[in-house]
Amino acid sequence: MMFARVAIIGLGLEGGSIGLAVRAYLPGTTTTGYDINPATRERAAERGLVDRVCPTAIEAVREADLVIFCVPPGAMGQAAAEIAAVLPPDCLVSDVGSSKQAIARALSEALPNHTVIPAHPVAGTENSGPDAGFAHLFRNRWCIVTPPQHTNLLKLTELVAFWEALGANVEIMDAEHHDLVLAVTSHLPHLIAYTIVGTASDLEDVTQSEVIKYSAGGFRDFTRIAASDPTMWRDVFLSNRDAVLTMLQRFTEDLTALQRSIRVGDGDALFSHFARTRAIRRSIIEEGQDDSRPDFGRGDHEKS
């Protein structure tokens, strides 16, 4: 019922974590891996991210019954085309990309005779590369699986079981809705964080050193996600353009309304807006999606 040989293409944070998680939670499954970057392959072998690091993608997938593409969204089509000639016909094709409609198209075009079931584990950190992964990255996080219509239900069941074995809670969703939901819960937050960190670096009347020193006033929270992998995020915005622009339009309208309240001194409007945003934080903590300790528990390990 479970995949016996999993090939992981791309050995950064996500790919490396999948490899480590398989080793930890699915001892019956063997893993192969490939990364386009030779230094990443070398480091992946040193850390043992997969059972066998291969010098080519073709070699990595040759006997796989599941291949997971863990490359930036814009590189999915090319990575899939590279292995099309040798991929076993029964091998399930999946991925971990943050946008789903564009990736589903790219994978299906490159591998028209294979079953493609895209997935997106909503888990990550600001770190990237072969040193960033760890086995419990997916534990108690959601993994959204976006099967196309009329998909192979047996393979879908196997993919769901795979992610559950890695500790994730799985949700089935259509790709279009996924792209809208993630536009607001992930893509827009990253875009805004990248923007404000850029704005703060470009000021003439406040030095960068001052921005860094006094970042504990709130700014530092934004710098974490603005330190995420730039290639991946470039591709996310380009591949989920319409949903991101829609959400950005809503955000800009709301920001303009608050700006107006500040300008005209409408304290009541500000207060009522600020009071209602507390409840969401509470729900996120109650559902186990964030740490309940103040300040995310920052620095608690070094306190007396």
Added chain:
Amino acid sequence: MMFARVAIIGLGLEGGSIGLAVRAYLPGTTTTGYDINPATRERAAERGLVDRVCPTAIEAVREADLVIFCVPPGAMGQAAAEIAAVLPPDCLVSDVGSSKQAIARALSEALPNHTVIPAHPVAGTENSGPDAGFAHLFRNRWCIVTPPQHTNLLKLTELVAFWEALGANVEIMDAEHHDLVLAVTSHLPHLIAYTIVGTASDLEDVTQSEVIKYSAGGFRDFTRIAASDPTMWRDVFLSNRDAVLTMLQRFTEDLTALQRSIRVGDGDALFSHFARTRAIRRSIIEEGQDDSRPDFGRGDHEKS
């Protein structure tokens, strides 16, 4: 050289933390405290936030040689006026507010015959109220002191020594520059966080439950500061209006430029913007202003 009797007006996160820090680090100093809310006074007495919780502000300050106002920016003037008649003439007046020019004016108008030296410890959490404070809140954080021109240098020195004793690093700055620096490192981040959390709650095509479930994609980082005290933040934006609107204008320009890059598919512009924001995160960590562990060290206490 050090203050012997410190009166704290307002016993929430900041006032309570000052009281606890004085007890921990300045055993020779006694503290009195007052809060306008009877339930807060009761809880403050239970937790021992100060040596003596007083039923009136007048009683709390009657013998003080330092009074620190820890009330929302908009309440500073009224709180100071209330004690004007009884405040010992030599008592130094300070505060912890997040905007400095407006508060300096309000305190000086209410207490024209006293030395007023405003201060702003750049430290806090998303929690508020008498249960939120803790003694090490200020440790390794910056405290910005904004003395007026021709101030009493002896009292300034004493105030600096006081904050250093509580664990803070002190910086002297003029109030106008403080307000500009904090507009970008604290006020703008809060405004943006409040906005996006509001935007996400108001969508018709994405449910609030979906926003909460998939918040680990980035959104949850914003909910922390959007859970901050609404009264205080209303007052911060109203009292530092000009600097906030200036910074907001810069932010909006930068966001519009990125929006255009997404719309026209300019991947190079996106990449080069995203690549340069990583360095700031690194500097913040190097200077001890944030936790170096991935994800702020979230959940590390519960991992095997």
